[in-house]
Amino acid sequence: MNPFAYTRAEGVSNAVRERASEHTAKFIAGGTNIIDLMKENVERPSRLIDITHLPLATVDEMENGGIRLGALMTNADTAYHPKIAERYPLLSKAILAGASPQLRNMATDGGNLMQRTRCYYFYDVATPCNKREPGSGCSAIEGYNRIHAILGTRDTNQDIHCIATHPSDMCVALAALEAVVNVTGPYGERSIPFAEFHRLPGNTPHIDNTLQDDELITAIDLPARGFPDHYAYIKLRDRTSYAFALVSVAAALELENGRIAEARITLGGVAHKPWRRLDVEAILIDKVPSKGVFQQAADAMLEGAQGFGHNTFKIELAKRAIVRALTEATNLNSL
Structure with a gap:
């Protein structure tokens, strides 16, 4: 060191x-x-x-009915907070699926957003890695890439510079909930919609997010709608504890008169950022929940996915996970 x-x-x-x-x-x-x-x-x-x-470890009610999480709230305190567990159970479940109790007791919510990929080659300074050293190459593309990305890997020229994935469980839920990240810097404060916080690798894979180097995350705003009645967080991994997701799915739905009135689907473990597509969610709107409709959405969500050998299995795994999450969120098996 x-x-x-x-x-x-x-x-x-x-x-x-x-x-x-x-x-x-x-x-x-x-x-x-x-x-x-x-x-x-x-x-x-x-x-x-x-x-x-x-003084950034607070949970505060907002005038719009949402909740503001201080950036220094620990993951454990957030997951077990009564307001979060009751109003945003999707977030609570996603947090508790991550890491270990010891790490959740230490890790902060702001830090969770900033954590870097667990790509083996990124951590191995003896190997080329565009994320660690731009222009050196990506060892994962031709190497052992079981945990790596299958979506969002190409830049505007259809070149691939990085297939690392974002490791967070919490962020997958925050993306589905449409949270907002509040930051402050030398030039003042600003708010960043969660969908715009993390970024795809493009030709600058060393840049993980849109935060400026001298900005500090101060809080995360959760909107009033928390989808407490119809939600699911599915995490598929090699072991049931202390393992990062091969594929994860956050699903949140509103049902009205037996039909889907609103749908949110976000994937983790498959891209450089939590993966969400509004056009895919639109497929579900006004539909009666069914395995056929869920499969249609799953197929569309994985459109354009590309495996690199060891991780090609993730494409089918992700589709099945989406169907399972939507089935769980709608309680379809009990209908």
Whole structure:
């Protein structure tokens, strides 16, 4: 591990100023990802700015009926908070599907959004990796790619520079709920719709999201609608604990008079960001829930998917997971 300095931020504005004044500094909260990256020599910050003492660990009601999660709320405290468990059970279930109890006790909600891929080649500094070193190549394309992406890998020229996936479970649920990320920086505050926060690799796979280097996540806003009655989070992985998703599905529905009035479907483990398509969700609107309708949506969701050998099985796995999630969300098996 390289030597680094340490600073404890005394306030939000202080933290932002510290980060803006030192380009190679990094924020640290729970440290569940940044420390691993430092140990593997992937990240080499000159300074860690400790933000754990900032007043950003609250759950607040919003005037529009939604809830604001402070960025320093731990994953565990968020998942078990009565308001989240009751009004946003999809989010609670997704969080509890991730990592381990020990990590959820440390990891923060803001940090969860910022965590980096678990691609083996990204962590192995002896191998080429466009995400770690732009222009060096992607070892995963021709290598062992069982956990890698099958969607959103090509840039505008149809070239492929990276097939890494985003590892978060929480973010899959937040994308389905249409959360909003609040950030602050040297030039003020701004709000980023969740769909615009993470990005596809394109020809700049080293850039994970649309956050500026000197901006700090302060809160995550959950809209009033939480889909507490018809939801499902399905996570398919190699073992039932402490494993990242091969495929995950967040499904949230509103039913009216036996028909689907609103539908949200987001996939995890298949792309560089949580994968959602509004045109696919539209297929379900005003339909009576059925396996046939769900299969139609699943087939459309995986349109254009491309496997790279070891991960080709994910295409069919994702389709089946979508049907299963929608079936569970509508309680179709009990009808």
